[in-house]
Amino acid sequence: MTHRPTDPWTPTSRSAQSQALFDLAEADRAARPEAYELDPERVATTAIERSPVAPLDHGYREGLAAYLNSAGADGRLNAVGTKVVLASAGGRLAARFRIDALAAEHPEIAARTIDRPIFIIGGWRTGTTLLQRLMAAVPAVRAAYPAELSAPWAAPHPSEGQRWQRFLDASDAQAVLDSLNPTLRTVHPFGNREAEECVLAMGTDFQNWGFPSTVRLDSYAEWLKGRDFVDSYRRYATVLRILQGDAPTPWVLKAPAHTPELAALLEVFPDACVIHLHRDVVDTVTSGCSLFAVFRSTYSEAVDPDTATIDETLAARLDHLNGQHGSHRYSLG
Template identity: 30%
Template sequence: MKPVETARYADFEEALHETARNSTGLSDFGGDDYRLGLRRLIEAYATDLPGDRATRAACFELTLPGLVGRLHSERGWKDHPECLDLPIERPLIITGIPRTGTTALHMLLAMDPEFQGLERWVIANPTVRPARALWDAHPSYRAAVREVARLAESRPRVMAVHGITADDVDECLALMMQSFVTNQIPSLLDLPTYDEWFLAQDEAASYHRLADNLRLIGCAEAEKTWLLKNPTHLLRMETLLTVFPDARIVHTHRDPVATLSSLCGMLAAFRGDPEPGSPEACAIGPRQLRVYKQATEHTMAVRQRHPNSFHDVHQETLLEDPMGVVGEIYEHFELELSSDSEARMRRWLADHPAPTRTGRRDRPEDFGLTEVEIRCGLAPYIERYGLSSGKEANR
C-alpha cells in the first residue's frame, strides 16, 4: 500500500493514520496518549528538517511503523484478552551503551530454549507468536524476510554493522515506537526540538505498553522467561524497574571512546554514510554523547538503590571467554544452564566468530567529538566501572 502523498509536515498526522489503516485493514489505534509524542515528532520535522519531498518521505517511512504496530497490538489484545492477565516474572534484560557487546550476548543467551525473546519479524506487527514450524507461512514473517533481503541488497553497509535477520531476536526499541516517545527516530535524524522534550520524559506509558505487548507475543509460551535487550533502557532504568520490579539486568561496558566512535559509525551507515568530518557526520556525535551521559548517570543512581538487580559484563571479557561470562550471569541470577543449552551456545559461537576488523577505524573526530570530550563527559561512568582503552571489536 503506497503512503498517502503529503506536501506539508502539517498534513502528516492524518496521512499517517490513513496509510496505517489502509495498509492493515484495521482502525483501532487504542487510547490517544500516543498522539502527544507523535505530534512532537511532526513538529520537530517541520522545525528542524528541510521540507523537500525526499526528506518528507524519509520521515513518513520512519514514523509509520509505530502506528501500524499499534493497530496490530490493539487487535491482538481484543482477540486474546486473556493474555493481559499473564505475569511477567524475572525477565533477563541486557542493556549498555550500543556497541558494548549487547547484540552478541543477546543472541548467545537466546540459544537457551528456556528463554523467549522478541524476534525481528514479530516486533513490527505484534501477535501471539506461533510455533516455529508455522512461521514460514505467516504473512508478517514473510514480509520481514523480504525486508531483510531488500536491505541486504540496497544497504549492505547497514547489514554489515547490524545484520539482524527475520528470525533473530532484536531489541525492544522498535516495539516501543508505538508510543512515539522514542530514541529510534532522533538517532537517525537530527531533531534537537524533539530531543528537548524526549529526554525529559519517563516513558511510563511506553513501558506499560511494552509489558502488554510481551504478554500478547508470549501468550502461547507464558511459562518461558523473557530475554530482552535495549540500550535505551539506560535512560529509563527507574521506569523499567517500576514496571518490571524483579527484572535481572545485565549491564555491558566498554571503553566509551571506542564505544561512541563505533556507535556513531553504525548510525552513519543508517544515515547513508556521510563523509567523515562532514557537517552531517559531525552532527551525530554530540547528540550521542549527550544521550549516554544522561543515561549512564541515571542508571548509576538507580543502581545505588537496586544493587542486587544488576550484573556487569565487560566486552573485552565477553570476547575472551564468552561461556565464562554466560556462566557468571547464570550463577549471579540463579539460573540453570543445561548441557543442551550450553551445547547450543557453543555451536552459535563456532558459527559466529568475532569479526576481524579491517579498513578504516571510526574516530571521535569523524563525528564531531574528541577523546577528551568523551572522557570528560562520561568521567563518572568511566571511573565507576574502570573503563579505559582495551581490545577493539565492533560486535
C-alpha cells in the same frame, strides 16, 4: 589504547542499482510533493482510515508531532528517508490500534505472567547484540525477532513453523534495505531470523529512544528527556504477553535504549534480571558515531562529514543515558 579518527567521515559510494532507487524516490518527491509532507494530522488521519480497527484513544498525538516535526527540522532527509519516517509513523499508529484492540478483545492477555525477563542494556556498541544472540541460542529462554515485534497481532502465539514463515514473508523488505545500503550489515548484522532490539515493539506512543539512531532528531531527543516512560513499558509488556501466549518461556531482551529508562522498566518488570555491559566511553562514542553515520546516510545526503559534530550529539545523549541509569542504580543502594 583508543585512537580517535581525525579524518572526516564519508559515506560509502552507492552502487548503480542503489543510486537508481534513490533517484526514483527523488523524482517521485518532485512529482508528488504532497505525498512527502511530514504532517502529523495527515499521518494520523491516514492511519485511522486504513486501520481495520478504530483507535481507542488519541494519546499518541503529542509524540507523533514531536517525532515528525523534528524529522522535518533536524533530519535533512532525502526522499527515501522521508518515506521511511512516514512509514515508521504510520506503522507505529497501525500497531497501536491493532494491539489495543486485541488486548481489549482478549482481557486474559493482561493476566499472563512475564516471568523474570532478562534485559541486556548498556551504551551503543558495547556487545549487547552479541550477548543477546548467544543467550538466545539456549532453549530455556527466547528472544524476539523483527517480524513479530513489529506485528505481534499477526500470530499471537504461533508454532515454530508459523514463526519462521513470517520471517520469510518479511524478506522482501529486508532485501530493499540491503539494496539501499549494503554497508549496514557490516556495522550491525541483522536479519529476519536474528534476535533484534526489542524497542521495535515500542514507540506506539512515540516515546522511543531508538528513533534517533537512524535519523537525526535533535529536538525530539530533547523532548524525550522529560517524558515518563512507565506507560510506554506497560504497552511494551502487552506486546510480550501477546507473543508468549499461555506457556511463557523467559525472555532475553536487549536494547541500549532501555538504559536511561531503567526506573520505568523496573516499575513494570520488578523481577527483571538486568545485565549492564560497559565499554570505554571514548570507544563507545566513536564507534556509535560510525554506526549512526552509516544508518543516517541511508536517509540523508547531509550527514555531518565532521565526526566531531556527530560526537557532540552522541556524547550528550550518552551522558543523559548514563546519568539517568546511574541515578536509578544509586537510588537502589
